[in-house]
Amino acid sequence: MNGARIHELRGYEVGPVRAELRALTVEDNREGMLEGTPYLHRRMSLLRIGTAMAAYPHLYVHDLDVLRADAESRLDEWLPRETVRARLKSWWLPEGITDPGHTELSVMWFQTAAEDPFARLAAILRPLEWTSLARFVPFED
Template sequence: MIQTRNDELRSYQVGPVRAELRELTTSDNREGLLEGTPHLHRRMNLIRIDKAVPGTAQVYVHDLDGIRADAEKQVDAWLPRETVRARLTSGWTPEGIAEYGHTELSVMWFQSPAQDPYAHLATILGPLDWTSLARFVPFED
């Protein structure tokens, strides 16, 4: 896991909002895979994503529609080797919220180990709309 200190947070522009990267993790996308095919691998990842995403508020999976489309047909290309997850926060809060807190969004994608996850995150976040994707998290006492 890659972590940064609070005074070294990376900031990203997400639509009209500035967000700070709080956590970025990478994992081997094929860990535990003993045998199979690229098609089966995509289907297994979809099953994991479908189980995890509904229970996790405000998670955006990059290129999920493309992964779903590939899983519907016979595919010979493996998904990239790494699964990357990033958690971002922002001081922006939706209108009408009187509580103190922040908004949060988690982003997940697949990439090759040679790619820079920070640069790839910037390209993913650029076209997203934070105000429609992020969830409000109230500060706790």
Template structure:
């Protein structure tokens, strides 16, 4: 797992909104698989994504349509094995929101071990619309 200290937060431009990276986890997408095929791995990956989307509000999965299409095909090529989860926050809040808080967005994607997850995150989030994807998180006392 890659971690940064609070004073080392990385900043990202997400559409018109400035956001800070609060957490980034890189894990082995094939962990726990003792046997299988590339096709089975694709189906397990899609099931894992659907479970994560149900459990995590405001989760954006990069290339989700491609992942779904891959799960339907019988392809004998292994997918990239690293699953990456990032959590971003911003001080931007919807105008209608009267209570104090911030907005948050989780992003998930898959990559090879050779790719830099921080640089790849920047390319994923730059064209996104933070205002429609992120969720409001009120401050708790």
């Protein structure tokens, strides 16, 4: 470790908002797949993404338009092997919210095993606008 404190390693700038990384998972997106084609794999991945986005409206999928275009053009190239999901939280609250709580955003992307997921997350988050993507989560008793 280079002397940085642990909480500094988890902080990310998302537009003007500072967010904390609360969870990061990396999964093999071909696990359980016995056979198939790159096209079929992309179509199945898009179906899973659609289901996830319906269940979690605060999920941002990086390069989703590219994935859709690749599937439509029947690109014969496999998606990168890893699916990465990150969950972030911020104490920023939307204007007019007076209830106690926080905002959160989940981000998903595909990458190779050689890539650093923390550095990739920072690059994905930099241009995003937290205020339009994150959702408010009230504190519960």
